[in-house]
Amino acid sequence: MAACPSGHATAAEDYCDVCGASLAEPDPGESPVPALADCAACGTPREGRFCEECGHDSLAPVPVVRWHARAAPDRAYFRRVLAVGGPDADTLVFPVDDRPCRFDLTGPRVTVGRGGSRSRVPDRELDDPGVSHLHVEFVADGPGWAVVDLGSTNGTTVDDDPRPLLPHTPRPLADGSRVHLGAWTTITVHSH
Incomplete structure (x- = not known):
């Protein structure tokens, strides 16, 4: 198993299974730990792939507001x-x-x-x-x-x-x- 820049163990080879961070080598001078965007569904600051507030998967399409x-x-x-x-x-x-x-x-x-x-x-x-x-x-x-x-x-x-x-x-x-x-x-x- 590989580890993402945030230290999560992941079976994927392109993006972390936990937080969705890219597993590609960062450009020189770039921070090795990318900042996570807020949840696209509810706006809560995200700490991993899945939102702790609403459960939205950050790799899934943005939900339609009803x-x-x-x-x-x-x-x-x-x-x-x-x-x-x-x-x-x-x-x-x-x-x-x-x-x-x-x-x-x-x-x-x-x-x-x-x-x-x-x-x-x-x-x-x-x-x-x-x-x-x-x-x-x-x-x-x-x-x-x-x-x-x-x-x-x-x-x-x-x-x-x-x-x-x-x-x-x-x-x-x-x-x-x-x-x-x-x-x-x-x-x-x-x-x-």
Whole structure:
């Protein structure tokens, strides 16, 4: 068995089985122990071939980032909606069933709404009286996602910004962004 520049025993003849370092002779003046790059999957500093955090094999292709969303009744957002008032505010009752609904963000777009429209049914239906039939659309935005208000009646806000989104204008999202819509719904997006 050969040893790599980092001292790992390896059966391979070209790259170390443990850390992926080249077994070729280094150029004169080059450090004999190459610095390891961070994990391509999660960004954690790498100490060997396999990431200690997520298990990604450094010799494997970089994984595709996948996104998902979690829609749930949000009591704090509901209180803010009630504080602003509105014609139906005194009739709103926070739902008893406050379990979250998880869905993947796949394809070029995912629509979210209350449903009931004859012309177009949303990809994800929410049981919230303040959500329009077609309220928002999540659209693929390069490696990430953006949210677009589809001209909803009650508007859409993101994170802690109280200003509603301009209709039909994409707003890029980050991992952990919170999209508020309807009377009590918050949709949190995550990359994984």
